[in-house]
Amino acid sequence: MQRRRKFPKMVCGNKGDKIMFGRKNKIKESVADRIFLTGVYLFLSILLVAVLYPLIYIVSASISSPQAVSSGKVWLWPVDLSFKGYEVLFSNVQILTGYMNSLFYTLFGTLISVTLTVLIAYPLSRRTFFGRNFLMFFIVFTMLFYGGLIPTYLVVQSLGMVDTRWALLIPNAIAVWQVIIARTFFQTSIPDELVEASEMDGCSDIRFLWSVVLPLAKPIIAVLVLMYAVGQWNAYFDALIYLKNPDLHPLQLVLRNIIILNTGTGGIEASEMMERQQLADLMKYSLIVAASLPVMLIYPFVQRHFVKGMMIGSVKG
Amino acid sequence: MHDDQLIINCPSAFQLYLLSRPHSCYILINLIAFYFLVAFTKKRIGVVELKVEIANKTSPNSNAVQVKSTILANAKKSIKRHWQLYLLIIPPVLYFIIFKYIPMLNSIIAFKDYSVVKGIWGSEWVGFKHFEMFFNNPQFWVLIKNTFYLSLYALAVGFPIPIILALCLNEIRNGVFKKTVQMVTYAPYFISTVIIVSMLTLMFSPRLGIVNQLFSLLNLESIDFLGMPSMFRDIYVWSDVWQHAGYSAIIYLAALSGVDPSQYEAARVDGATRLQKIIYIDIPSIMPVATIILILSVGNIMALGFEKVFLLQNPLNLSTSEVISTYVYKIGLLNANFSFATAVGLFNSVINLILLVVVNAASKKISKNGLW
Numbered sequence: 001m002q003r004r005r006k007f008p009k010m011v012c013g014n015k016g017d018k019i020m021f022g023r024k025n026k027i028k029e030s031v032a033d034r035i036f037l038t039g040v041y042l043f044l045s046i047l048l049v050a051v052l053y054p055l056i057y058i059v060s061a062s063i064s065s066p067q068a069v070s071s072g073k074v075w076l077w078p079v080d081l082s083f084k085g086y087e088v089l090f091s092n093v094q095i096l097t098g099y100m101n102s103l104f105y106t107l108f109g110t111l112i113s114v115t116l117t118v119l120i121a122y123p124l125s126r127r128t129f130f131g132r133n134f135l136m137f138f139i140v141f142t143m144l145f146y147g148g149l150i151p152t153y154l155v156v157q158s159l160g161m162v163d164t165r166w167a168l169l170i171p172n173a174i175a176v177w178q179v180i181i182a183r184t185f186f187q188t189s190i191p192d193e194l195v196e197a198s199e200m201d202g203c204s205d206i207r208f209l210w211s212v213v214l215p216l217a218k219p220i221i222a223v224l225v226l227m228y229a230v231g232q233w234n235a236y237f238d239a240l241i242y243l244k245n246p247d248l249h250p251l252q253l254v255l256r257n258i259i260i261l262n263t264g265t266g267g268i269e270a271s272e273m274m275e276r277q278q279l280a281d282l283m284k285y286s287l288i289v290a291a292s293l294p295v296m297l298i299y300p301f302v303q304r305h306f307v308k309g310m311m312i313g314s315v316k317g
Numbered sequence: 318m319h320d321d322q323l324i325i326n327c328p329s330a331f332q333l334y335l336l337s338r339p340h341s342c343y344i345l346i347n348l349i350a351f352y353f354l355v356a357f358t359k360k361r362i363g364v365v366e367l368k369v370e371i372a373n374k375t376s377p378n379s380n381a382v383q384v385k386s387t388i389l390a391n392a393k394k395s396i397k398r399h400w401q402l403y404l405l406i407i408p409p410v411l412y413f414i415i416f417k418y419i420p421m422l423n424s425i426i427a428f429k430d431y432s433v434v435k436g437i438w439g440s441e442w443v444g445f446k447h448f449e450m451f452f453n454n455p456q457f458w459v460l461i462k463n464t465f466y467l468s469l470y471a472l473a474v475g476f477p478i479p480i481i482l483a484l485c486l487n488e489i490r491n492g493v494f495k496k497t498v499q500m501v502t503y504a505p506y507f508i509s510t511v512i513i514v515s516m517l518t519l520m521f522s523p524r525l526g527i528v529n530q531l532f533s534l535l536n537l538e539s540i541d542f543l544g545m546p547s548m549f550r551d552i553y554v555w556s557d558v559w560q561h562a563g564y565s566a567i568i569y570l571a572a573l574s575g576v577d578p579s580q581y582e583a584a585r586v587d588g589a590t591r592l593q594k595i596i597y598i599d600i601p602s603i604m605p606v607a608t609i610i611l612i613l614s615v616g617n618i619m620a621l622g623f624e625k626v627f628l629l630q631n632p633l634n635l636s637t638s639e640v641i642s643t644y645v646y647k648i649g650l651l652n653a654n655f656s657f658a659t660a661v662g663l664f665n666s667v668i669n670l671i672l673l674v675v676v677n678a679a680s681k682k683i684s685k686n687g688l689w
Contacts (some may be wrong), residue, residue, distance in 0.1 A: 038487045043484055044498050047482065051559060057527060058516060089399045120409035123402040130395030135406070142413055147420025148662040150649040154426075154437065155419050171416050174409060205401040228451050234509030237624055241650060252511040259515040281525060288515055289644035295507045303503055 034157060062086070062285035066278035069285065085286030088279055095287065098254035102233060105168050105250055109232040113173045114224045118217075120180045122209055125186035126195070136183075143176050149241075156242060167242035168235075168250070175231070178224055185220040186213065230295055251291050259284045344650065353572030427660035440656075447660035456644070461619075464640040467626070468618040471554045476611060478562045483569035484595055502563025514628040518543060519554055545632035553629055553638075568610070572603045604684075612680050618664060641665050 056076060065080035073079045089095055123129050124136060124169035152171065161167040180280050190213055191303050214221070243249060390479040394404060405470070427447060429440040451457060489495045505513070520526050529539040542548045576598060584594050623642040630638045641661065649658025 036591050037488065040488050041494075044482075044485055044489070044494075048498050048501055051563070053357055054516060054520065054559075055504070070525060072525070072527070072533075072545075076526075104529070116409045116412060123399070123406050126399070126402065128395060129399055129402055130392045135410075138410075139413060142417035146425050146666065147417060147422075147643055148659055149656045150414065150659045150662065150665075151423035151426065153650065154655070155416065159415075169419045170412075174412055196619060206405065209405070230507060234507075234511075236447055236509070236511050239647075252509055255511050255515060256628065260511070260518050269505070284519055288512055288519075292508050292512050299504060299507050300500070304603070310414035316612070 007041060009119075057290055062282070062289045064227055064282075066275075069282050070278045084279065084291070085282040087281045089286045089290060090262040092283075094246070095251070095290075097112055098249055098251040101248060102251040104165070106229050106232045109173070110225055112169055112230045113178075114221065115174070115229040116174050117178050117182055117224055118209075118214075118221070120174070120211060121154045121182035122186055124183045125180070125190070127192065128266060139176055151268075153241060162242050163244050163248070168232075168238050171242075172235075172238060175228070178227060182217075182220055182224060185217065188218060224296070233295060253289060255291055258287065290295075346664060351635065399586070424659055424663055427663045429656060431656040431659075443656075447657045448656060448664060451661050451664065456639075459636075460639060460644055462643050463637055464619055464621050466637075467553060467640060468551055470550050470559060472614045472618065474554050475558055475561065475565075476614060478558055479565035480569055480607060482562055483603070484599055486570060487573045487597070487599060488564065488591060499563065502566070503558040504563075505520050506564040506620050510624045510628060513556060513560055514625065515554060517629070541633075543629070544631060546634045546637040549629065549634045549637045553625065557625070568606060569603050572606050573599060575578040576602050608680060608684055612676050613671075615676045616669065619672060620669045 049054075053076075057074070058076040060076060062082055062085050063083060064074045064078045066075055066080040066084060081092075120139070124132050126132070150190045156162060156167060156171050161170065194212065195208065195215035198212060203212075212299045234252065236250065236256060239250050240256075243253070322438050326345075371669065372455065403459070423437055426437055426440065428448075429437075429441045430441060434604070435441075485496065486495060521528050523539050523541040526542075532539055540548075542552060580598050581594060584598060619641070621640050621642060623646065625627055626638060626640050627643050627646065630643060632687060642665075645658045645662045645665075648654045
């Protein structure tokens with residue numbers, strides 16, 4: 001890919017001329033550079049620690065003993081290794097329900113989203129498809145003017161989706177951006193000759209999509225799946241708006257209720273309460289780890305795929 | 318030349334940027350889509366206009382009719398040939414109509430007194446009553462101010478840091494260290510908003526939080542960070558930087574990786590220092606991307622996301638943490654004042670659009686970089 005860029009002229013002046021010829025000056029320069037580079041390393045190292053520390057701290061706290069966490073003994077590494085937090089976690093019905101619900105929403109939500117995205121993105125990529133410019137406009141326009149929270153809610157309500165699982169699967173099923181990426185991928189990586197050849201052989205459009213395009217589009221399908229899945233797993237807003245029934249709540253909403261709103265710790269006898277309180281506090285750390293585990297486990301693979309998929313999708317804007 | 322360069326460079330970088338904010342940040346995506354929309358329509362309309370013009374020049378009447386009839390013929394041919402494709406798009410198109418276009422129509426309830434019994438179309442028209450109510454509301458200026466300050470602060474911090482990070486990473490050739498930094502700084506991006514706020518709640522809590530534990534070690538008084546109106550913006554902005562800086566840097570790294578190596582070689586021969594290379598090669602090469610992101614962010618100042626602000630809110634810090642989107646949610650869904658909330662939302666969208674247009678015009682005048 002050729003890129004045209006405007007570069008300003010190098011401005012080096014007299015100093016630069018000297019450096020070119022004088023050996024002494026060259027060494028001097030490299031010292032300055034070395035100091036600069038050290039600064040860069042220092043900055044990045046500080047950043048690394050700043051980002052990493054909270055993550056390590058949360059994990060360490062989650063596998064420490066309740067007393068150690070409550071008395072503030074945990075600074076970096078776990079103190080008095082114990083898995084009590086997780087034991088409490090997995091005996092909590094509310095959390096387990098949330099976990100199962102989140103798995104359900106992620107699985108089916110992703111399935112629906114990816115299917116719908118491919119269905120619209122593929123025809124949009126075909127050059128001989130009449131009306132594709134209009135269709136593209138039709139889709140992109142929805143990003144420009146968001147109908148608004150309340151009007152959207154009214155529609156979902158009138159469809160009878162409020163307080164059903166459908167409310168998390170359907171109303172936000174298609175992200176326009178994913179459609180654009182998928183379309184770009186189809187456009188650039190499925191050559192027109194392939195379509196022509198199969199048309200000559202009497203292959204129908206649907207069959208072509210199913211047995212030629214989809215196998216070729218595995219990288220972009222993977223990107224779509226990952227993006228939608230991570231989005232669905234992390235979402236809480238739709239659930240907050242549409243779901244009242246706690247049995248349907250995804251994990252993120254349960255998490256919010258327990259940690260941020262701090263509900264679920266009732267008043268009990270003072271002595272017993274102390275211990276319970278400690279355990280409840282510990283459980284919050286475990287809950288955070290358990291809730292981000294699925295995403296963090298796939299993260300190393302996801303990350304590479306994201307960047308790769310993006311490069312494929314963005315060859316031709 | 319300059320505009321060409323924009324079109325060539327931006328989409329790839331843009332896509333990276335967009336992908337970095339999938340579901341949660343609708344607003345930025347909106348605006349970037351706006352850019353695309355404008356690019357698309359401009360191209361298409363331009364072509365169509367040109368054709369019509371040519372047609373008109375030769376012989377105005379007969380050719381116009383001809384153009385029309387060939388379009389119709391094309392449509393017929395295409396539908397006959399690709400009827401299966403038209404079948405495929407039915408479900409997604411229905412989706413867009415039902416969940417995107419019907420809500421747009423529904424937003425006329427901003428000009429009505431919506432009542433559940435009468436329905437959207439049966440409710441009475443009240444003109445600009447709800448808008449006036451909002452403007453005369455004592456909350457009005459507080460909301461505007463809070464939204465504006467928070468976004469501006471987030472922009473002032475969140476815009477330069479990814480650039481600095483990318484420039485630094487670009488300086489390093491050492492594989493392992495570079496990869497580690499990248500890997501670690503991307504990671505928080507995948508953590509959900511709820512978890513970020515949960516972590517903040519735990520770490521800054523007045524009783525057990527690690528920050529206050531540290532304070533007590535240093536014999537300082539413990540502070541309820543999350544309950545202090547003055548701390549709300551700092552917490553919001555810096556945690557956002559913590560979460561997004563690494564991922565936002567990808568777009569700049571992509572732009573930097575496209576720099577022709579011979580530029581660096583030439584600079585080295587001329588004896589440029591590392592800093593000079595950054596100033597004269599790296600920064601100019603990421604300028605187009607940076608300008609666009611800046612325009613989008615400035616245009617977005619009033620369109621602050623709901624999710625994180627809402628989670629960080631509590632009765633104590635409401636004086637700085639109540640922004641327009643959370644207000645709409647509370648008035649609309651919790652108090653069931655549908656018409657008023659819709660009016661507030663509509664007002665906000667209009668302001669956004671105006672801001673974007675103004676900022677874009679200004680940027681075009683100053684730097685010749687713009688969205689359209």
